[in-house]
Amino acid sequence: MVIDTNLFDPSERTEILNHPSRSAHYLSDMSTRENNVKLLMDEAFLRMDFVPEQSLIRLVWHGHAGSGQYRYGLERALAFVRSHGVRRWLADLRDMTAILQEDEQWANTVWFPQLFGTGLEKMAILPSHDYFNQTSVQRSFTAVDGQLTFQVAWFESEQEALDWLGKAEARSA
Numbered sequence: 001m002v003i004d005t006n007l008f009d010p011s012e013r014t015e016i017l018n019h020p021s022r023s024a025h026y027l028s029d030m031s032t033r034e035n036n037v038k039l040l041m042d043e044a045f046l047r048m049d050f051v052p053e054q055s056l057i058r059l060v061w062h063g064h065a066g067s068g069q070y071r072y073g074l075e076r077a078l079a080f081v082r083s084h085g086v087r088r089w090l091a092d093l094r095d096m097t098a099i100l101q102e103d104e105q106w107a108n109t110v111w112f113p114q115l116f117g118t119g120l121e122k123m124a125i126l127p128s129h130d131y132f133n134q135t136s137v138q139r140s141f142t143a144v145d146g147q148l149t150f151q152v153a154w155f156e157s158e159q160e161a162l163d164w165l166g167k168a169e170a171r172s173a
Contacts, residue, residue: 045063050080061093081115088124091125117149
């Protein structure tokens with residue numbers, strides 16, 4: 001396996017290289033697919049890619065992510081958003097199953113507060129088909145609602161989400 005250690009901050013490179021669950025496929029040249037989408041991570045539980053022209057990171061979750069996998073995926077995404085100034089986030093949770101209550105609490109108290117300081121502007125969510133995941137994600141956004149520093153919207157289709165993410169917001173002078 002080849003890992004592009006330039007994807008993340010230097011302080012995180014050792015952790016990435018030594019992570020015990022290294023079944024992912026990382027690309028040393030961040031090979032470009034159609035529409036200049038750059039693959040960042042491809043694990044059984046999560047596929048993560050980036051569209052530089054849109055400053056968009058996309059996380060597509062699959063099935064159950066164990067506690068370590070869930071936190072690892074979110075931490076890697078957070079590190080990438082920080083180091084690359086990402087402005088838009090698409091969370092595709094449609095095939096994700098339940099999130100453990102401890103991980104939900106960790107996300108609310110540790111992870112989200114860090115995400116709020118990144119400059120992210122918009123997050124689009126494609127909700128899970130799994131009732132327990134839906135409940136957990138809704139509880140998380142309710143818990144952090146007063147702290148949000150970016151817009152959040154929920155969509156049934158990926159195209160609607162991408163259209164919303166791509167719309168420029170009117171700014172007053």
